[in-house]
Amino acid sequence: MPYSLLITLVFFLLSLIGILNHEMWSDELMFWMIARDNATLGDLIQTLRFEYMHPWLWGILLFGLSRLTRELLAMQLLHILIATGAVFLLVQYSPFTRGQKTLLVFGYFLLFEYSLISRNYGLGVLLIFLFCVLFPTRKRRYFPLAILLAVLTNINFYSRMTAIALIALLVLEYLLAIWSGKPTLNRKWDMAGSLLIVAVGLMLSVVQNIPPPAQAGSLSVLSQGVKLNQVVSAIANLWRAYFPMPGLTLRFWNSNMIDDGFAATLSWLPLGFSIALFYRRPLILFLYLFNLTEILLFHSLWTGLMRHLGHIFILFIACLWLSQEIPASDSDRLAPHPVLRFFDRYRSQFVTVVLVVQVIAGVYAYTMDLFHPFSEAKAVAQYLRRQQLDRSFIAGGIDVFTQSVSGHLDQPIFYPERDRMGTYISSDNSSQRLSPQQYLERVVRQPGVEKAVFVLNFPLQEPLPSLPGWNLQELARFDRGIVKVENFYLYQFEKR
Secondary structure (H helix, E strand, C coil): CCHHHHHHHHHHHHHHHHHHCCCCCHHHHHHHHHHHHCCCHHHHHHHHHHHCCCCCHHHHHHHHHHCCCCCHHHHHHHHHHHHHHHHHHHHHHCCCCHHHHHHHHCCHHHHHHCCCCCCCHHHHHHHHHHHHHHHHHHHCCCHHHHHHHHHHCCCCHHHHHHHHHHHHHHHHHHHHHHHCCCCCCCCHHHHHHHHHHHHHHHHHHHHHCCCCHHHCCHHHHHHHCCCHHHHHHHHHHHHHHHCCCCCCCCCCCCCCCCCHHHHHHHCHHHHHHHHHHHCCCHHHHHHHHHHHHHHHHHHCCCCCCHHHHHHHHHHHHHHHHHHCCCCCCHHHHCCCCHHHHHHHHCHHHHHHHHHHHHHHHHHHHHHHHHHCCCCCHHHHHHHHHHCCCCCCEEEEECHHHHHHHHHHHCCCEEECCCCEEECCCCCCCCCCCCCHHHHHHHHHCCCCCCEEEEEECCCCCCCCCCCCCEEEEEEEEECCCCCHHHCEEEEEEEEC
16 A cells, blocks of 8 residues: 555544544534534524634535534544545655654644644645645646635634735745746736635635624634733744643643743744744745744734644644745855854754654644543533433533533533523623522523523532522532533532
8 A cells, every 4th residue: 555545544543533532622512513503504604703713614614514414423524534635635745754744644733633623723734735735836827726725714813824924925936036037927817817816715704804793702802912921922832833742631731841931932942943944945934934923923912722833833844845846045055144053953853853742742642532531521411311311401601611511412501691592602792700609590580490400610619509499419520521621510400
């Protein structure tokens, strides 16, 4: 069997085993429930307006899939097919050695973050790799790349930033060719059509990011402005993207052994080595620094998590890939800048160390997810069915996390913070934070309720809150999940 097919098959089988043992959490299930529970495409788009860090394409794909089945596994299978496609492109077409390809495939981001966790980020990785494959076609026509970039702008916030950087790369390369007097093909119609396609894609992407009424929505987290600790964290993210070093604890996800201050100091190492790798190709260096600046500026407003930091690493891989298609400049015949000499001397060793660290982190994360529940929501749903409590009046709080229980139950539950029944929780700012006493009071007000099951992602403190004429008792605890906010505590509230 050819190497590329063998590695792709092994990756697919590992991903399949992984998703069959991965308990999806609220961020994964939310988009599935939004797609599944909106009756029309218009309703879906109206709901997705509140999730405007994420354009609509992933939701539309899930909308189509959910018309065929309500099974959660369908979304997971779609996601690992996307991840497997990205891996095949990498191992079949990239210029890396077989050893480097193998390390990349089984590294943290491709094996775990963009494979087992079903979000829209994996689709962005697939299209970035496809851009790298099609990049040589720009010498004949821009049209295929334009279509690809238009789609890439509509996947997620980070893929949009990468698409803008890639557009800037193509434009700069073309302008430099004209200014240097190099012959360029007369492709007016191709250029005009490609620019139109990219412009339409960007416009659609921007329209999807227009805030809904009352400035609600998922980008409201950016309203707090820039703070010094946020800037330090943003710089630290550069180190963490190259060297994911999760803590050796059950709650390893999104953790790192190195604190922000030290990681920010160490970030100059991957930056220096990356510049050393790309400085001989100024266009690639431009792409790297342009996209990196976009991401770090955004993270100075909002803390990125590992799934977001991965785009820095994917950028690094894409730049290494594209470097093979752009000839080195005259600087290749010159000694590097004194500051770069150290980085230049050990740049190959740096790439190897990065890939090895990525594999260690990937195998660790995959193994932890295999043997421990990622979220306890699935176990809660199974318990409720087993105890025949799934048809009881079920209330969940905090709503954004207990929606995962609704997803695994495949039925609406009551959200006291919103005072309504529902499945998914959109970022519409209609939620009200309540005290445990207020949770009980809102349930009691519901007509016909004489017994209720509370699913909370925090334990109630003794003495338990009470209401006259009602008894409250703990039923079970599910607190061994990797995602801390999706450990759950179940209580029964019954009228005397």
